[in-house]
Amino acid sequence: MKQTKKEFRIFLITDYEKEGEYLSLRHSQGWKFVKVVFPGIYYFEKCTPEDVVYQLDYNQDGLSNKDEYVQLFQDCGWEYLMDFFGYSYFRKSRAAMDGDEQIFCDEESRLEMLQRVFQGRMLPLCIILFGVFIPQLLSVIGEPRNDMTIILILYSILFLIYLFVFVTFAVRYRQLKSHSKR
């Protein structure tokens, strides 16, 4: 039987590149990615260490035309692994590449992917933030009671995480925008 292991990792919505790098690192250490399940448990199996590039795409149109979408990646030598919360996972061995290959070949399409992530994942979060969290937070602040302190602290932490995700998103967006030719 193959030796396997599990690891727990949390990646922010905008950290899809870091997630790919993490999977590449594990593969180069002899742990081949098998799957990821909620809330962020990564399954690996023992393999010969190899330099393999892992990349994530976020494309809802691709998911609804799965056959053609996956076929194009496979034709280009990218193995399709799985989908997880709208992200599709691909890998390609560096030995099979001519130089440095990625699933996107220009900054414009990287920016478009970030925009798709924003529309698909960040907008719903914004709606929850402004429609639920902030009104709740205000009502808790409005009527201070001792037993509410813990809720206030929890909300504040959530709010800070939100803020952090938004800031990283904005920074990434600006970086890509300035590299893009227009």
Next chain:
Amino acid sequence: MDAHIKKVYVPMTETSFYILLCLREDMHGYGIVQKVEKLTDKNVILSPGTMYGSLGKMEKDGLIRFVREDEKRKIYHITELGQEVLALEIRRIKRLYRNVEEVLG
């Protein structure tokens, strides 16, 4: 041609340019990747994520149209609007080339 199309596609990315250039014949995404590899002697290798996104966007904008499907591969062809945009872009690139010759030649 409306202003939006002109703004988005002139100038256009290398991927978009090669898509329009190749789609004067019926072709699928991977066919374009292979043709460009050959044309550029492997200097330009188009990536599947970029190719998939560009084809979808250009179909939506009416520059190319879906013709038929062949073994899970969508085959496209350039439209009249696509030809107009390509002609504009070719004119721009020719001007660039002429200017290079004038300044450095």
